Amino acid sequence: MERVRYAAIGCSGMGRRHLHGLARLLSSSHANIELAAVCDLDAGLANAMADEAAALTGARPQVFASIAEMVRREPGIVAANVTTDAGSHLAVSLQCFAAGLHVLCEKPLGLTVGECRAAIAAARKAGRVLSVAENFxxxxxxxxxxxxxxxxxxxxxxxxxxxxxxxxxxxxxxxxxxxxxxxxxxxxxxxxxxxxxxxxxxxxxxxxxxxxxxxxxxxxxxxxxxxxxxxxxxxxxxxxxxxxxxxxxxxxxxxxxxxxxxxxxxxxxxxxxxxxxxxxxxxxxxxxxxxxxxxxxxxxxxxxxxxxxxxxxxxxxxxxxxxxxxxxxxxxxxxxxxxxxxxSFNEVDQSLLALQLHELADCIQRGVPPEVSGEEGMADVALAYAPIESGRLGRAVTLEEIIAGGACPYQDEIAELRRSA
Ligand SMILES: NC(=O)c1ccc[n+]([C@@H]2O[C@H](COP(=O)([O-])OP(=O)(O)OC[C@H]3O[C@@H](n4cnc5c(N)ncnc54)[C@H](O)[C@@H]3O)[C@@H](O)[C@H]2O)c1
Incomplete structure (x- = not known):
């Protein structure tokens, strides 16, 4: 079966680690994915990661500083591995789904449960895989x-x-x-x-x-x-x-x-x-x-x-x-x-990240759902914030009400800060 061509978006610390995960996967007998492009707002980081990819995998991916340009110039890309900072996950994922790409998004899926919901809705509308990179x-x-x-x-x-x-x-x-x-x-x-x-x-x-x-x-x-x-x-x-x-x-x-x-x-x-x-x-x-x-x-x-x-x-x-x-x-x-x-830590890290990339390609090729779906990633975000919301409200909260968007004063403040930023 042909390997899934993907773009790595975000070429800093975690992006580099995912690249090493790819190299680990490519050295196994289960390689099912290949890196076609790297993209970072910082062109220097993107170029450095492309060089590293060339050294590790033998192939230098195309380099972009803009997702819009990348999808215009590389129509053969079908998936994106999003390793940008948490605050940009929603915007980047929405751009990817709008371009018809499947997405493996680093945790947290969104900055709030509301952002997670928006990512899930966009994936569903586009009919694309949304997998959350939860490696532990x-x-x-x-x-x-x-x-x-x-x-x-x-x-x-x-x-x-x-x-x-x-x-x-x-x-x-x-x-x-x-x-x-x-x-x-x-x-x-x-x-x-x-x-x-x-x-x-x-x-x-x-x-x-x-x-x-x-x-x-x-x-x-x-x-x-x-x-x-x-x-x-x-x-x-x-x-x-x-x-x-x-x-x-x-x-x-x-x-x-x-x-x-x-x-x-x-x-x-x-x-x-x-x-x-x-x-x-x-x-x-x-x-x-x-x-x-x-x-x-x-x-x-x-x-x-x-x-x-x-x-x-x-x-x-x-x-x-x-x-x-x-x-x-x-x-x-x-x-x-x-x-x-x-x-070593690096060897384990690479192997776990290799598993995530392998699963992404497998989900695309076989049409099966990922283990950590958008809904799972959203429940994780809800649980991470739940103690803060509970403290703010001075009462116990249910996970269900937080996922539904109620009982979220802290996340409401975050949403307001982001709207006015
Ligand atoms: N699972 C793990 O073990 C683990 C460990 C570390 C980090 N992470 C996750 O990885 C993600 C990245 O973490 P990091 O420490 O590498 O962050 P970072 O801030 O060092 O790097 C983020 C990169 O994304 C780029 N970027 C931001 N918006 C972009 C856009 N619209 N288009 C292209 N590039 C864009 C930035 O220029 C930057 O280079 C975070 O979500 C973090 O939670 C996961």
């Missing part, structure tokens, strides 16, 4: 945890504890992640947590929460300097961060989430934590508990049983008979049922 759940260790839960390894799930704290007053990658109208860090990181929480625990009913802006003055990460930029090209575009960023968006949420199953999750996402930084993910059930290793590290999942046994080796696979990676994931990670893997 594709990590084999997260697939294993999901299978353990589904296969009853811990009995009936009762409680999830999702904690991610650290960051002090440092800028999280780019300044836009600290501005309310361009995507707070709570949205940018929080959609990943939201997706994992929903993936593991199922339908969310209600959320009671609060949010904070603890560190309104943010300073650059010490490693984002010229030396780091040279070592790692992904940081190149970010080397010139301002000495100080005045944050306007929340940097912490604290929430309790209730699921249709009766289970509960306590979620802490605090990107302003000082002292002890911690990422931890635990799921307790009626028979035992699971210690999930987190994302993209390949550490083993641990199953804790009531008799004190602690299973952290290949015996864990006996408790997850349904666990089996897709053929392409199995090739990229070396086996169909890994209980751990020993890859």
């Amino acid at each position: 759940r594709r990590d084999p260790m997260n697939r294993l945890v999901k299978a353990l839960i589904d296969d009853g390894a811990i009995g009936k799930p009762r409680l999830m504890l999702e904690t991610s704290i650290g960051g002090t007053d440092l800028i999280v990658t780019t300044p836009w992640r600290h501005f309310k109208h361009t995507g707070t860090v709570v949205l940018d990181s929080g959609v990943h947590n939201a997706d994992i929480i929903r993936y593991y625990m199922g339908e969310v009913v209600a959320i009671q929460g609060e949010s904070r802006l603890h560190e309104p003055v943010r300073r650059p990460q010490p490693q984002v300097d010229a030396a780091a930029a040279q070592r790692d090209s992904w940081w190149g575009a970010r080397a010139q961060l301002p000495a100080q960023t005045q944050a306007t968006g929340e940097d912490a949420v604290y929430a309790q989430i209730n699921f249709a199953s009766g289970a509960v999750c306590q979620w802490v996402l605090d990107r302003a934590g000082h002292g002890l930084a911690r990422d931890s993910r635990l799921i307790y059930g009626s028979k035992g508990s699971i210690e999930a290793p987190g994302d993209r590290n390949g550490r083993p999942v641990v199953l804790h049983c009531d008799d004190g046994t602690c299973i952290d080796d290949e015996r864990i696979l006996d408790f997850a008979p349904s666990y089996r990676l897709s053929p392409v994931a199995a090739e990229l990670f070396g086996e169909a049922r890994p209980w751990r893997y020993g890859l």
